[in-house]
Every structure is written in structure tokens, then in C-alpha cells.
Amino acid sequence: MPAVQDFLSPSEILKQVDGRKRVVIEGVQPEVDCGQFPIKRVSGEAVVVEADVFSDGHGAPFCQIVYRWDRDNAWTPVPMRALSNDRWRGEFQVSGIGRYRYTIEAWLDEPGNWRSDLLKRIAAGQDVHLELLAGAQLMEQAAGRTHGEDAERLREWARALRQERDQERRKEIALRENMMSIAQRYPDQRLIVRYEKELTVWVDRERARFSSWYELFPRSCSPQPGRHGGFRDCEAWLPYVASMGFDVLYLPPIHPIGRSFRKGKNGSETAQPDDVGSPWAIGAREGGHKSIHSELGTMEDFRRMVNRANELGLEVALDLAFQTTPEHPYVREHPEWFHRRPDGTIQYAENPPKKYQDIYPLEFQTSQWLDLWNELKSVVQFWMDQGVRIFRIDNPHTKPFLFWQWLIGEIHERNPEVLFLAEAFTRPHLMYRLAKLGFSQSYTYFAWRNTKPELTDYFRELTGTSVREYFRPNLWPNTPDILTAFLQTGGRPAFMIRLVLAATLGANYGIYGPAFELCENTPRELGSEEYLNSEKYELKHRDLEAPGSLRNLIAHINHIRRDNVALHSDRTLHFHDADNPELICYSKTSADPPNVLLNVVNLDPFHTQAGFVSLDLDVLGIDPSRTFQAQDLLGGATYFWRGSRNFVELIPESKPAHILRLRI
Numbered sequence: 001m002p003a004v005q006d007f008l009s010p011s012e013i014l015k016q017v018d019g020r021k022r023v024v025i026e027g028v029q030p031e032v033d034c035g036q037f038p039i040k041r042v043s044g045e046a047v048v049v050e051a052d053v054f055s056d057g058h059g060a061p062f063c064q065i066v067y068r069w070d071r072d073n074a075w076t077p078v079p080m081r082a083l084s085n086d087r088w089r090g091e092f093q094v095s096g097i098g099r100y101r102y103t104i105e106a107w108l109d110e111p112g113n114w115r116s117d118l119l120k121r122i123a124a125g126q127d128v129h130l131e132l133l134a135g136a137q138l139m140e141q142a143a144g145r146t147h148g149e150d151a152e153r154l155r156e157w158a159r160a161l162r163q164e165r166d167q168e169r170r171k172e173i174a175l176r177e178n179m180m181s182i183a184q185r186y187p188d189q190r191l192i193v194r195y196e197k198e199l200t201v202w203v204d205r206e207r208a209r210f211s212s213w214y215e216l217f218p219r220s221c222s223p224q225p226g227r228h229g230g231f232r233d234c235e236a237w238l239p240y241v242a243s244m245g246f247d248v249l250y251l252p253p254i255h256p257i258g259r260s261f262r263k264g265k266n267g268s269e270t271a272q273p274d275d276v277g278s279p280w281a282i283g284a285r286e287g288g289h290k291s292i293h294s295e296l297g298t299m300e301d302f303r304r305m306v307n308r309a310n311e312l313g314l315e316v317a318l319d320l321a322f323q324t325t326p327e328h329p330y331v332r333e334h335p336e337w338f339h340r341r342p343d344g345t346i347q348y349a350e351n352p353p354k355k356y357q358d359i360y361p362l363e364f365q366t367s368q369w370l371d372l373w374n375e376l377k378s379v380v381q382f383w384m385d386q387g388v389r390i391f392r393i394d395n396p397h398t399k400p401f402l403f404w405q406w407l408i409g410e411i412h413e414r415n416p417e418v419l420f421l422a423e424a425f426t427r428p429h430l431m432y433r434l435a436k437l438g439f440s441q442s443y444t445y446f447a448w449r450n451t452k453p454e455l456t457d458y459f460r461e462l463t464g465t466s467v468r469e470y471f472r473p474n475l476w477p478n479t480p481d482i483l484t485a486f487l488q489t490g491g492r493p494a495f496m497i498r499l500v501l502a503a504t505l506g507a508n509y510g511i512y513g514p515a516f517e518l519c520e521n522t523p524r525e526l527g528s529e530e531y532l533n534s535e536k537y538e539l540k541h542r543d544l545e546a547p548g549s550l551r552n553l554i555a556h557i558n559h560i561r562r563d564n565v566a567l568h569s570d571r572t573l574h575f576h577d578a579d580n581p582e583l584i585c586y587s588k589t590s591a592d593p594p595n596v597l598l599n600v601v602n603l604d605p606f607h608t609q610a611g612f613v614s615l616d617l618d619v620l621g622i623d624p625s626r627t628f629q630a631q632d633l634l635g636g637a638t639y640f641w642r643g644s645r646n647f648v649e650l651i652p653e654s655k656p657a658h659i660l661r662l663r664i
Contacts, residue, residue: 062109213510245558258325283328408438490605493652580611
């Protein structure tokens with residue numbers, strides 16, 4: 001039944017509402033796009049709900065959240081508590097994976113209002129005989145709306161209010177809070193106002209909120225230079241990746257690579273006979289998206305590698321790039337799935353002035369779009385059958401929004417544990433829309449945010465606004481496509497700085513390795529973010545034991561991340577002042593178990609920077625009159641600080657950051 005609205009005509013009011021309902025519910029949060037999309041949580045988290053709830057007159061409302069997991073039939077009520085200015089708050093915990101629904105119910109709290117008025121009359125010394133009888137009547141009415149033990153207790157209470165002769169004893173009985181809470185549970189159902197929308201929560205497993213990714217090209221895992229690596233070689237690398245503390249191993253496409261218009265080294269349009277091509281050029285005579293590149297091994301080899309990774313605490317994530325080469329079976333079997341130019345040829349991919357003749361985009365506006373959608377869904381299901389539960393989606397913003405909403409929904413109906421990472425470096429509205437549609441995590445602009453204002457403004461948006469309800473950032477300082485100017489020019493300290501920032505600003509982060517830990521930073525040309533001799537187009541052979549590797553630092557930071565639950569979430573991120581613009585200071589906290597981490601990072605890879613940080617002690621839970629301990633988990637030292645203002649000095653070559661665990 002809709003609530004009364006100003007725009008209803010008098011006749012519509014009488015037809016559509018019950019005039020005895022006198023409560024208004026509005027301003028409900030969290031609510032994404034008027035309830036069109038779900039908010040996101042992981043199993044075990046709380047959903048805190050607020051709303052403006054009020055009634056006409058002096059009577060106060062009673063309001064509650066009602067929620068249910070989609071697998072349950074019954075709604076569970078949770079009372080809300082009053083804040084101020086008619087604002088109410090309540091919370092419930094989500095324990096299962098999948099979809100939850102919630103809304104708010106409210107009604108005039110007749111038992112509560114009666115008790116409130118009774119207290120005032122007693123305090124004023126008034127005769128309350130009639131008020132006590134009215135209370136008995138309210139309890140009898142509530143008893144008539146339930147049964148069992150609660151009904152009997154309410155009737156006993158009513159009898160005591162009517163029959164007890166001692167006036168003071170009757171007052172004491174009337175003011176029992178435990179009985180009042182029982183009466184409030186059983187309002188007249190006809191007078192309950194229910195918020196007009198059922199809002200939703202999508203609940204993922206823990207890895208959606210907290211994960212450390214490592215990107216690796218299996219074809220570069222060969223121990224012999226110049227030989228194409230395979231899954232067996234990649235399997236031998238798994239202990240190395242696991243030793244650094246990563247929990248997700250992300251593989252670029254593993255499918256057959258086309259030869260038509262194959263790109264050569266550094267993306268050259270002319271390939272040599274021994275050039276291996278780009279893994280994102282998917283499809284050859286051997287097969288397409290459900291096939292494996294023959295030089296990588298067999299499907300059995302792949303499944304064996306996945307199982308071995310799981311044994312080491314690594315979960316394999318697979319790249320999904322919905323595009324083809326001219327040789328892909330789709331081109332021959334379903335030519336209607338591709339766009340044809342006026343001369344009849346199929347349109348290849350372009351990002352003017354760049355041309356990608358080795359890649360054909362799929363035509364999602366084809367009249368056979370439903371067949372195309374179902375085929376692409378079957379690709380995801382195929383790799384799920386091989387043990388994959390995480391997919392990194394290449395360029396999702398170039399495919400229809402409705403397609404992703406449908407596909408992710410269909411996959412989650414089959415298995416809600418599947419996670420999707422959106423690789424969409426595009427306009428904010430597009431990135432946020434994809435997250436709303438169901439992507440579990442999202443790439444960000446982190447790689448290009450370098451200064452303190454850039455970082456603080458961006459992360460306040462991601463973690464301190466409604467964006468945090470649906471957008472989970474995954475921070476990558478580098479990728480095979482992104483070698484930023486900061487990394488190109490800042491040397492090894494720049495890699496250390498960006499590592500600390502990614503791993504502590506974000507609960508989810510990743511690196512493209514071994515390029516990152518070996519500090520590879522040579523661009524293809526001045527002004528380019530492409531790597532010279534990019535691994536996208538050729539095999540690489542690296543010395544994992546090379547001097548200067550950041551392997552041990554990465555392992556140490558990932559160990560810190562695992563051991564400190566404050567870093568497992570982004571919702572408590574708070575920035576503190578520092579008087580040096582090259583120093584950034586921020587904290588993350590956890591209440592259960594208690595864990596307070598303060599991070600101070602030197603943003604300058606060339607010079608030592610020093611200054612005073614001014615801490616928001618209330619946020620950190622610190623008594624300003626007491627000394628507290630700051631243990632540097634990164635450097636090993638312990639400091640004893642007092643008050644909000646404290647001195648730090650950070651040397652980029654050896655100590656670019658503090659990760660301080662505060663003990664109060």
C-alpha cells in the first residue's frame with residue numbers, strides 16, 4: 001500500500017491508502033539508485049541501515065528492519081534505535097553468500113507512547129488510575145495478536161494492572177521494560193507502514209573484500225631462454241608466488257593465438273615467423289575461447305596447475321576477453337556476430353589512431369544477440385567446470401550494460417561464489433555502473449594518482465561516499481599495459497612507494513610480475529606507458545634472484561596485511577594531516593578484534609622527507625593525555641608517542657614508509 005503523497009488527488013487518497021496510517025519513512029540509506037541495484041557486503045559483515053521515520057502529532061513511531069536471505073522464506077525483524085532529528089538506525093548481519101533483501105516497517109508505538117506519558121504523569125504527581133487501565137487494555141490487545149508464551153505473559157501483565165490494589169505496586173508493574181518490549185512486537189498489522197521498496201544486498205565470499213593478486217604470463221615461465229613456457233613450467237613457479245603471500249594468481253588469456261595480422265615485438269604490425277603474438281588475439285584453427293594454446297599444454301595440465309595452486313593457498317583467476325581473431329571459429333560459424341564495413345569486410349578493433357587488425361570485436365547489436373549472449377555465458381561456465389571461480393574481464397565497458405547484468409546474474413544463480421573483476425579504465429560513470437551491475441571488484445585510477453591531494457580526494461570518494469556501497473577498488477600500480485611516468489622515472493624507490501600505497505590504501509591490490517618486483521621501468525618511447533619489449537608480444541626470461549628484487553619486501557607487506565584485520569577492509573580509511581606535502585598519513589582500524597594501523601608514506605622517490613603528522617586521536621581511540629606505542633611493522637622500530645603531533649622522517653631508498661601498529 002503506497003504512502004500518502006502530495007500529488008495524489010483526494011479521491012486517489014481514499015482509494016489507495018488507509019487513513020489510519022500516520023507514519024512516514026524516507027531518506028533510507030544505503031540505497032543505490034533508488035533501490036535499482038544492490039549494495040555489496042561479504043559474508044559476516046553487518047549492514048547498517050538508517051532512515052528518517054516520523055509521524056504527525058506527538059506520538060513516537062516504532063520502527064524495525066526486516067530482512068531475509070533469498071534461501072529463506074521468513075523475514076527476520078531487527079528493531080531500530082532513535083538517533084536525533086527523527087533519524088533511526090539499525091543493523092543486521094549477513095552470514096550466507098548470495099542475495100539478501102531488506103526494508104523498513106514502522107507504526108505508531110502505542111505501548112511506548114503510553115509508557116512515556118505515564119512516566120510524565122507520575123513525575124507530576126497526577127492520579128494515573130485510568131492510564132493504568134488503558135495500559136492493561138493495550139496489553140490485552142497485543143496479546144490478542146499473538147499466541148503462546150508471549151500472549152500469556154501480556155495477559156498476566158494486564159490482569160496485574162487491573163487487579164493489583166496497591167497503587168505504587170501497579171505503577172512498578174506498569175513500567176517493566178521487558179514487558180513493554182514484548183508488547184511492541186505485536187502491533188496492529190493494519191496500521192504498519194512498510195517502505196515501498198525492498199532493497200537488496202549482494203553478499204560475496206571474503207576474497208571479494210580482501211585479496212592480493214599476482215599477474216603472470218605462463219608462457220614466460222620456461223627455465224630456458226627462448227623456449228615457450230607452459231602450465232607445467234608455471235606450476236614450478238607457484239611456490240615462488242605463494243612465498244610472497246599472494247592469494248590470487250591471475251593469468252592472461254590462455255587460448256590459441258591467431259596468425260592473421262599477428263602483432264610482432266613491441267606491437268609491430270609486421271610479425272616475424274617466431275613471434276608469439278598477443279594472448280588477447282584469441283582464436284585459431286585449433287579453437288577459440290574454450291580451447292588452450294597448444295604450447296601451454298593440455299586441459300589436464302591446466303586442471304593440475306589449478307589444483308596445485310589451491311594446495312598452496314592460491315586461487316587461479318582467468319582473463320575473459322570477449323573478442324576474436326579473424327581465424328576464430330566464431331567468424332566462420334557465426335559471421336552474423338560481427339560488424340561489416342561498407343566494403344563487406346569485418347570491422348577490426350580500433351582506438352584511433354591505433355589499429356588492431358589481429359582482433360575482431362563482437363557485434364552486440366546483432367539481430368542474433370541472444371544466441372551470442374548464451375554462447376558467451378557458456379564460455380564462463382566451461383571454465384567454471386575446470387575449477388575457475390575468479391574472472392578478470394577485459395574491457396567490459398565496450399559491451400552492453402544489460403549483457404553484464406544478465407551474465408553475472410545467471411552465473412551467480414549457478415554459483416554465487418564466482419567473482420568478477422572489471423578491467424575498465426574509462427569514465428567514472430561507466431566504471432561505477434559496471435560495479436552496480438554486479439562486478440565484484442574494479443580497477444581504478446590509482447596508478448595515475450601521485451600527489452597527496454590526488455590520493456586523498458580520490459580515496460575519500462571511493463571510501464567515504466555512497467560509492468563504497470557498491471564499488472570495491474582493486475589497486476594496481478602496474479599492468480602489462482600501464483607503466484606510469486612515476487615508475488619510469490622514480491627508480492626502485494618509486495616501486496616501493498607505490499607498493500606500500502596499493503597494499504595499505506586498498507584491501508584488494510595486485511601487481512604485474514615479475515616486472516614489478518624486478519622494477520622493470522623502460523618505456524617503449526618517451527611519453528608512452530607501454531613497456532619496451534613488452535611481454536604482451538614476446539616471451540620473457542627473468543632472473544628471479546636478481547639483486548634489487550622487491551620479493552622480500554612484497555612478502556613482508558603481504559604478511560602484515562594478513563596479520564592485521566584493519567587492512568582487510570576499506571571502510572575505515574581516514575586521512576590525517578601532515579605538514580609536509582610530500583608525506584601522506586592515513587589510518588585503518590578494526591574494533592573486533594582491536595587493531596589500529598597508521599601509515600605514513602614518503603611520496604617523493606628522490607629525496608628524504610620529514611615533518612610532523614597531526615593525528616585525529618578520536619578516530620584512533622587514543623587518550624590525548626597518555627603515551628602510546630607505535631610499532632613499525634615495516635622497519636622494526638618501536639616509538640613512544642604522546643598527543644596528536646609527532647615527528648617522522650622517511651628515506652626513499654631504504655625506509656620510504658612507516659606501517660605503524662598502535663598500542664594504546
